[in-house]
Amino acid sequence: LTYIGLWCILFIMIDLILLGFLSYKPMTGYDIKREMDHSTTHFWHAHHSQIYTTLRRMEKEALLTSQMVMEEGQPNRRVYNITDEGKKKLQDWLDKPLTELDDYKCELLVKVFFSGFREDEDVLNELILQRKLHTQHLSVYQELDKFLESHIKTHADPRMIIYSRFTLQMGLRYERMFIGWLDDTIEEIKNM
Amino acid sequence: LTYIGLWCILFIMIDLILLGFLSYKPMTGYDIKREMDHSTTHFWHAHHSQIYTTLRRMEKEALLTSQMVMEEGQPNRRVYNITDEGKKKLQDWLDKPLTELDDYKCELLVKVFFSGFREDEDVLNELILQRKLHTQHLSVYQELDKFLESHIKTHADPRMIIYSRFTLQMGLRYERMFIGWLDDTIEEIKNM
DNA sequence: CAGTCCATGTAAGTAGTTACATGATTGC
DNA sequence: GCAATCATGTAACTACTTACATGGACTG
Numbered sequence: 001l002t003y004i005g006l007w008c009i010l011f012i013m014i015d016l017i018l019l020g021f022l023s024y025k026p027m028t029g030y031d032i033k034r035e036m037d038h039s040t041t042h043f044w045h046a047h048h049s050q051i052y053t054t055l056r057r058m059e060k061e062a063l064l065t066s067q068m069v070m071e072e073g074q075p076n077r078r079v080y081n082i083t084d085e086g087k088k089k090l091q092d093w094l095d096k097p098l099t100e101l102d103d104y105k106c107e108l109l110v111k112v113f114f115s116g117f118r119e120d121e122d123v124l125n126e127l128i129l130q131r132k133l134h135t136q137h138l139s140v141y142q143e144l145d146k147f148l149e150s151h152i153k154t155h156a157d158p159r160m161i162i163y164s165r166f167t168l169q170m171g172l173r174y175e176r177m178f179i180g181w182l183d184d185t186i187e188e189i190k191n192m
Numbered sequence: 193l194t195y196i197g198l199w200c201i202l203f204i205m206i207d208l209i210l211l212g213f214l215s216y217k218p219m220t221g222y223d224i225k226r227e228m229d230h231s232t233t234h235f236w237h238a239h240h241s242q243i244y245t246t247l248r249r250m251e252k253e254a255l256l257t258s259q260m261v262m263e264e265g266q267p268n269r270r271v272y273n274i275t276d277e278g279k280k281k282l283q284d285w286l287d288k289p290l291t292e293l294d295d296y297k298c299e300l301l302v303k304v305f306f307s308g309f310r311e312d313e314d315v316l317n318e319l320i321l322q323r324k325l326h327t328q329h330l331s332v333y334q335e336l337d338k339f340l341e342s343h344i345k346t347h348a349d350p351r352m353i354i355y356s357r358f359t360l361q362m363g364l365r366y367e368r369m370f371i372g373w374l375d376d377t378i379e380e381i382k383n384m
Numbered sequence: 385c386a387g388t389c390c391a392t393g394t395a396a397g398t399a400g401t402t403a404c405a406t407g408a409t410t411g412c
Numbered sequence: 413g414c415a416a417t418c419a420t421g422t423a424a425c426t427a428c429t430t431a432c433a434t435g436g437a438c439t440g
Contacts, residue, residue, distance in 0.1 A: 012399075013299060020306040030419050043301035050400060052421060073409070075419040094310050097318040098300055101325050104366070106294045107205060109235035109359045111286060114212040116351035118286050126289040133293050159308035162384070167301045170373050174296070177369040181362050192354070204427075222391050242428060244393060265437070267391035 011093045014046055014054050015063070019090040022064065022082040024160070029055050029078065039164060042141070042171040055080055063089060112185075120189050127189075131182045138175040144168055203285045206238055206246050207255070211282040214256065214274040216352070221247050221270065231356060234333070234363040247272055255281060304377075312381050319381075323374045330367040336360055 017040065021032050029052045036046060055078075058064045063086035069077045082090075108130060115123045148165045155161050209232065213224050221244045228238060247270075250256045255278035261269045274282075300322060307315045337360055344353045 013297075013302060014399075016306075017302060020302075023306075023309070028419075029421090040302070040305060043296060043298040043305075045295060045297075047401065048419090049402085049421080049423095054399095056421090071419090075406095075408075077419070090306070091309070094303060094306065095314065097314075097321060098303065099321065101322070101329065102298045102300060103237055104235055104296075105205075105237075106235040106362075108290055108294060109362060110205060110209060110212075110232070111290065113232060113235075113356055113359045114208075114215075114282070114286065115355045116349065117215070117283070122287065122289075129289060129291065130293070137293065157308065163307045164305055166377050166380070167305045169377070170298075170301060173369050173373050177365050181365050185358050185361070188358070206427080220391075221393090239429065240391090241393080241395095241430085246427095248393090263391090267434095267436080269391070 009089075009092065011096075013044065014050060015058060016090060016093050017044060017046070018051065018054060018058065018080075019063065019082060019086050022080055023087060023090055026079050026081045028080065038144075040167075042137075042174075043167060058086070062086075120192060124186060124189055127182050127186050131179060131186070134175050134178050134182065138172065138179065141168060141171045141175060145172065201281075201284065203288075205236065206242060207250060208282060208285050209236060209238070210243065210246060210250065210272075211255065211274060211278050214272055215279060215282055218271050218273045220272065230336075232359075234329075234366075235359060250278070254278075312384060316378060316381055319374050319378050323371060323378070326367050326370050326374065330364065330371065333360060333363045333367060337364065 017036070018032060021027055021035060027035075029048065033046070033048045033051050036044070036051075055064065055066070059066055059080070062083060064080045064082060066078050066080045069079050071077060108126075111126070112123070145165070145168055148161060148168060152158055152161050152165070209228070210224060213219055213227060219227075221240065225238070225240050225243050228236070228243075247256065247258070251258055251272070254275060256272045256274060258270050258272045261271050263269060300318075303318070304315070337357070340353060340357050340360060344350055344357070347353050
């Protein structure tokens with residue numbers, strides 16, 4: 001098991017996300033958590049506990065350095081910087097193309113799959129609730145998209161914004177696709 | 193931490209999937225793995241090691257029973273049956289509506305998010321490769337869908353088939369949505 | 385005679401989750 | 413007075429992954 005690490009570098013997603021954010025600018029764990037909640041949540045999320053422990057571990061691995069910055073009236077901040085080794089790791093991962101598909105997990109679909117045992121009425125109510133939740137998500141993404149669109153020209157590095165907007169476009173499409181499926185499935189159950 | 197189990201029953205997805213399959217008929221771990229690979233993979237997958245260990249644990253929890261069936265010329269089979277307690281657990285989970293959205297994780301989107309650092313050419317190649325993979329998946333789902341459609345009337349319990357087909361419809365929509373996003377993103381990068 | 389299918393397991397590790405813990409400041 | 417924000421951590425656990433392990437029957 002252990003010798004594999006020598007041959008094939010392990011790319012752990014949370015590591016690469018932290019390296020990605022820190023390649024833009026020095027940040028604290030708190031900063032990264034906040035940014036993730038506003039930009040990557042719809043395709044990758046992390047709890048603060050995982051972020052803090054991973055940053056610590058990556059500092060030991062010489063991918064990052066950190067300094068405590070003393071604040072008055074506010075808690076002190078541990079600011080992380082990416083090292084050359086960290087930059088290399090990020091670039092190595094980016095350069096290596098994905099040759100497989102991500103696997104998708106969806107609890108709702110598991111429930112639907114086994115819903116032959118349920119009352120149609122109950123399934124319908126569940127799908128209607130899900131539709132509400134997805135509609136809320138969709139409108140959040142629409143707001144975010146407007147915001148990104150307005151900042152795309154004023155930003156110093158538009159490439160960053162352009163690529164992050166591609167991911168948001170996927171968020172929008174995903175929600176619309178999901179709502180479409182919910183609508184059609186609701187109709188089909190009603191007509192059963 | 194421990195007292196929570198007393199108040200709030202834990203619903204672990206793999207448990208519920210195994211209960212779901214065994215509520216149709218008695219099966220072995222191998223059978224369930226094979227069925228999952230043909231029906232639930234696109235929204236939930238499991239390795240055989242997890243299936244075997246979970247079945248064992250659930251037997252201890254009195255949700256299942258098992259008997260070894262001796263075979264000649266072939267390996268012996270451990271056939272599992274669901275108990276009344278197991279049926280109750282499955283039904284309790286089905287009856288409790290989901291009040292949140294599943295969270296979605298996608299490594300490709302993480303890469304795209306940080307692809308401002310890459311050559312457009314490299315990103316394009318990666319997206320084109322992903323397009324190929326998604327197209328392959330799509331055609332597998334289309335075959336499966338044809339198969340389900342032809343069996344929907346001859347099957348003893350069409351409700352089962354109808355609900356499982358709903359999940360396949362999602363698979364089809366998901367792949368089409370993904371390919372659409374890939375096409376548009378590829379075009380936008382080419383025109384950059 | 386190499387490879388896949390049948391069939392069932394164990395061992396070891398880790399990524400990620402949930403809860404515990406603290407405490408000053410700002411705002412309704 | 414209550415809740416949220418800022419800010420950083422530790423402790424404990426578990427769902428899931430990867431690899432190890434076996435061995436007969438069938439197929440091209």
